[in-house]
Amino acid sequence: MNLNEIVDMLWGILHSTGIYHFQFKFLIMWAIGFLFIYLAIVKKFEPLLLLPIGFGIFIVNFPLVPLMGFSHGHRELIQIFYHYGLEWEVLPCIIFLGLGVLTDFGPLIANPKTLLIGAGAQLGVFITFTGTVLAGFTLKEAASVGIIGGADGPTTIYLTQHLAPQLLGPNALAAYSYMAMVPLIQPPIMKLLTTEEERKIKMKQLRAVSKREKILFPLVASIIIALLVPSVIPLMGMFMLGNLMKESGVVGRLSDTAQGALMNIATIFLGVSVGATMYADNFLSWKPLFIFTLGLLDFAVCTAGGILTVKIMNLFLKEKINPLIGSAGVSAVPMAARVSQFMGQKYDKTNYLLMHAMGPNLAGVIGSAAAAGMFIAMFD
């Protein structure tokens, strides 16, 4: 073996490493990945999601890594999670099953008029749709960007996968980022749209809800949703199944699995798969950056929509509703309800809004699913 052959061999080895193919754009993506990991670990913002998403962004942004492509005609590791979990729309539905088990619809059943707040809070979804079309997105892309304001991660993923899969990464990331930042985004808007007097409104304690009502609710809700917006029944059906499992009290083992191990497994694969869609070539363009900017506006308008809906309702109601619970109409459960509680206590230490805010919060979950169903019906 002569020197030339040795040099060729070394050159060949260098070619097969990531070092030779490394580009600056990967460093930018690493920075974004690290930011998410930092927010998860240090700031504790939605760590269950932001950590796997951040790592997913980081790990796919190396040259030649066999994670999101095809090798010898076979899907690579994360591509398998992505294909069967997201493209087949399985993971968002499994997460909704677990969320259903974790959800107590009592506050919503006790005060069903808060359902209207959940509808009002979808205002941003429709306004953002218009802005996105103006920016040159297609109608399907606009719908998938609009739903970010509903602040419901699984619904955003479900709709985006259905209508504009090419935007899955940025949309999911924007939705989860803004959900994590609810305590930062909402308070200024709440303050801006309410008077001090309104913030101090005390609401009557909610009535007790019987077990029978709680068992009946997921069945009634399933019938209505299946009849009116059938396209979202994979999501909402699983949500209501989870809730029925919990409220019935007869399938404890299933409930434990759905809200524990199963949901955790789904969350790991969902987070990593979403993060892994953020390959530098896909992400470093104007569209994802625009989605992030518009997503923030969307979220703000949805928050405002919920508050304004309460103010309109108060014009007709004898027993006034505290408009601070309107912001919980976006469906970031239970973070948005906690923000209402925090803001209420800031102005009156004896004012407990948490349970009242859970009503619109849960209505927001149903409202954003209904909005998603409207969009799917529009394009399918």
Place this chain on the structure above:
Amino acid sequence: MKEIKVIVFLFLLIPAISWSSDFLGLPIPTDSKIILKNKGRLEFETDMNHDQCLRYYKDVLKDAKDIKIREWKSVTYIEDDGKLPWHSITISKNIPHKTLIVIVKDNWTWIMGTLLLRYIGVFVVLIVLYISMSIAGSIASKLLKDKE
């Protein structure tokens, strides 16, 4: 050789003769009788039957993304959800010996109208749920009272 060139030239002209004009990038048959034409809408009649028209427009749009075709009782409705300059083509089904075709330009009236309706739709879904819950709640309470 000269004759062949003339024949080839004429052959190339055939599409231009048959589909000489267009509206928003969509071809219109020359035998068409235009009923209404403005910036946003074109209505015309053609002697071709419904199936021929549908086949033709399917062929024209075979490479277009985001096209959906809906079969309704009296019309076939072709809609573009992408970036083409037109919004819809409606092809009539039940008019004897002719077919009425309507092409509508992309317009904000449609977008805003459909968005408003769908926003109202979200309210309708939740209001129906609200009413159902109120009824179910009052029945449940009544049953409980009776039991007590």
